[in-house]
Amino acid sequence: MKQILHIISSPRTEVSASRKLGNSVIEKIQEKYPGSIVKERDLTKNLIPLLEEIHINTFFSPAESHSPEQQLINTYSENLISELQESDIIVIDSPMYNFSVPATLRAYFDFTSRAGYTFKYDENGPQGLLNDKKLYIAFTSGNIYSEGPYQVYDSNVPYIKNVFGFYGVKDVSVFRAEGLAIPGVMESSLQKAIESILID
């Protein structure tokens, strides 16, 4: 039995390719670990704010000095981080939107990348604090980035890996449904990606 955190970032619902791929990853994890508990963090609901000065001042100051407004901000961020800390397995659905992750996912990282919680610095440089977790990335895109002429634009998967690597999560598997805008590829890409899912 595992504790799974499912992070969703597509504002689309029924037609969302990344949700379909991410849901298939979740199903296969549940097959492998029956009775697992899934917590959903749908970033398109109850939007995480864009960083403002008060957020930064809160994250970089001791809790004892926080105003009532900052206490709320700190608790909100701590709750997001607790979901990561409590999970054994993290599944992120990430479509590519304008050569990046959806802005909601970027905002999520702004509220979870915190010294003393997800990483720390010591004399050896940065150290991740979320160790022994498994990350699955369910990536979808209109074009193809895993190979070919657009490989240099492969921004999402390396970025997510970098953020989680910084948090200490090094065990990562990636499933890609690419070419979803390319006739001849789009028809079978998602199905092939779903069939490629292997839970290790």
Ligand SMILES: Cc1cc2nc3c(=O)[nH]c(=O)nc-3n(C[C@H](O)[C@H](O)[C@H](O)COP(=O)(O)O)c2cc1C
């Ligand atoms: C707003 C928007 C921006 C997009 N930008 C890109 C892009 O930069 N590169 C790309 O290959 N596909 C792009 N696409 C296509 C999506 O990555 C593709 O349709 C993906 O499957 C969407 O996932 P979703 O259905 O879960 O939202 C974009 C789609 C949308 C709606």
